[in-house]
Amino acid sequence: MKKVEAIIRPERLEHVKKALEEKGFVAMTVSEVKGRGEQKGITLQFRGRTMEVDLLPKVKVEIVVEDKAVDAVISTIVDAARTGKYGDGKIFVVPVEKAVRVRTGEVEE
Amino acid sequence: MGLDSGDTAWILAATALVMLMTPGVGLFYGGMVRRKNVISMISLSFVAFALVSIQWVILGYSLSFGSDIAGFVGGLDYLGLKGVGMDCGDLTVPHLSFMVFQLVFAAITLAILTSAVAERVKLSSFIVLGLLWTTLVYDPLAHWVWGGGWAAEIGALDFAGGTVVHISSGFSALALALVIGRRIGFGEYDMEPHNIPMTLLGAALLWFGWFGFNAGSALAADGLAANAFVVTNTAAAAGALAWLFASWVSGKPSSLGMVSGAVAGLVAITPAAGFVDPMSSIVIGAVAGVICYRAMLFRIRKGLDESLDAWAVHGIGGLWGAIATGIFANEAIGGYSGLIYGNVEQFIAQILGAGAAVTYAFAVTFILAKIVDAAIGLRVSEEEEYVGLDISQHGETAYA
Numbered sequence: 001m002k003k004v005e006a007i008i009r010p011e012r013l014e015h016v017k018k019a020l021e022e023k024g025f026v027a028m029t030v031s032e033v034k035g036r037g038e039q040k041g042i043t044l045q046f047r048g049r050t051m052e053v054d055l056l057p058k059v060k061v062e063i064v065v066e067d068k069a070v071d072a073v074i075s076t077i078v079d080a081a082r083t084g085k086y087g088d089g090k091i092f093v094v095p096v097e098k099a100v101r102v103r104t105g106e107v108e109e
Numbered sequence: 110m111g112l113d114s115g116d117t118a119w120i121l122a123a124t125a126l127v128m129l130m131t132p133g134v135g136l137f138y139g140g141m142v143r144r145k146n147v148i149s150m151i152s153l154s155f156v157a158f159a160l161v162s163i164q165w166v167i168l169g170y171s172l173s174f175g176s177d178i179a180g181f182v183g184g185l186d187y188l189g190l191k192g193v194g195m196d197c198g199d200l201t202v203p204h205l206s207f208m209v210f211q212l213v214f215a216a217i218t219l220a221i222l223t224s225a226v227a228e229r230v231k232l233s234s235f236i237v238l239g240l241l242w243t244t245l246v247y248d249p250l251a252h253w254v255w256g257g258g259w260a261a262e263i264g265a266l267d268f269a270g271g272t273v274v275h276i277s278s279g280f281s282a283l284a285l286a287l288v289i290g291r292r293i294g295f296g297e298y299d300m301e302p303h304n305i306p307m308t309l310l311g312a313a314l315l316w317f318g319w320f321g322f323n324a325g326s327a328l329a330a331d332g333l334a335a336n337a338f339v340v341t342n343t344a345a346a347a348g349a350l351a352w353l354f355a356s357w358v359s360g361k362p363s364s365l366g367m368v369s370g371a372v373a374g375l376v377a378i379t380p381a382a383g384f385v386d387p388m389s390s391i392v393i394g395a396v397a398g399v400i401c402y403r404a405m406l407f408r409i410r411k412g413l414d415e416s417l418d419a420w421a422v423h424g425i426g427g428l429w430g431a432i433a434t435g436i437f438a439n440e441a442i443g444g445y446s447g448l449i450y451g452n453v454e455q456f457i458a459q460i461l462g463a464g465a466a467v468t469y470a471f472a473v474t475f476i477l478a479k480i481v482d483a484a485i486g487l488r489v490s491e492e493e494e495y496v497g498l499d500i501s502q503h504g505e506t507a508y509a
Contacts, residue, residue, distance in 0.1 A: 011294055011298045011299075012298065014298055014299050015298065042492050042495070042496055044490075044492060044493055044496065044500075044501055051500070051501075051504065053496050053500055056496070057145070
């Protein structure tokens, strides 16, 4: 199993959720986060002064899936989250050792 | 007439009630925007209040209530409040208290207009546009209706500002929205209200303050004020329930719809508050709730980003209220009768007054907005809009 962690623009969340759901990936965890990429956020030139806004609001979507579904999840997220501009985000894939369903105690490995 | 301490006490209190409506508008709108723009949204209302507070005492009061020039605008007799003092003149309250009661009306009108520019306006441009707008749109309109201008001459009735406050701000908002353009991402992704309890609080302050708005417009602590108070509350309640039920039919009965309906009812009863009886106010409020809701759906269908629905609620609600005054006016209440009592002339006068206000407010605002946009730009940059106006315009964030 793998966990796909996607850091995306908040305004693309609804698109991403819908696209994942259409492909059958319903379960997910979503958190509001702040972060920056290599562009170090945004620099605003504002009436003669410069203002750095280096930590921009983002949304983190976490989905745990079987190994064979990882590519499909990634391509779905990329398609739904992309605007083509800096700040579209990044996706990380990490291994998951075990998952336990709290209600039943059922273990997935 | 001499000073009446009861009347004066009431008008001073009513003025304070109406003042609270302006930050109330800020909270009402602030809850409906995204969290990155909430400070900007509330601040725009405070800015509107501060701007008009100065403009009004220097120039605005005179342009609205100075001696008539061709039925269109007031003269400069009261420039810098010259001659506006503690004496009463034809009233039972000091001239100064009448002036400041009118000031708070002018201020909230500009605050309502901020609906059109939510989440994308440059603060500096809003200040420039706001000054031009209140001087060239609000002040002449106030003169037409209340200052002895042509609308008053033809007998158009507007008890507490349906035409002056609500039609003017609502249709100006529509014009302004067309010039400034849609928010980035409008129609593409959701722009859900970030804090509905804040909007409910704002609506509560509006409903509360509206008693000063309408009952204060009797300019006396008398029976007419009591009637205005009762019809105001009744219409608001009818509007709230009507919008609630209308939205329930097609989905969930949202709290946001309920308070929008209350505001629609309050708007619609405003011109009629001194002329209609409580039973008529139920009809006026309920119809307002339904037609303003339909107007909002129409706006969304057309892809218009008049972001917080000043047009649908204040513009259309004000227009309906002006017409409804011509329908339901009851001679026993305010001395005028409307269509249901056989007075066609009153109905026509209402349509003429309201129609002219719609046209004037829309056209002049459109031109002013185009000029300000060409000169200094109305909108923030794309990056500033993305980051949010709280940071880009104020250097502050609302929530940790």
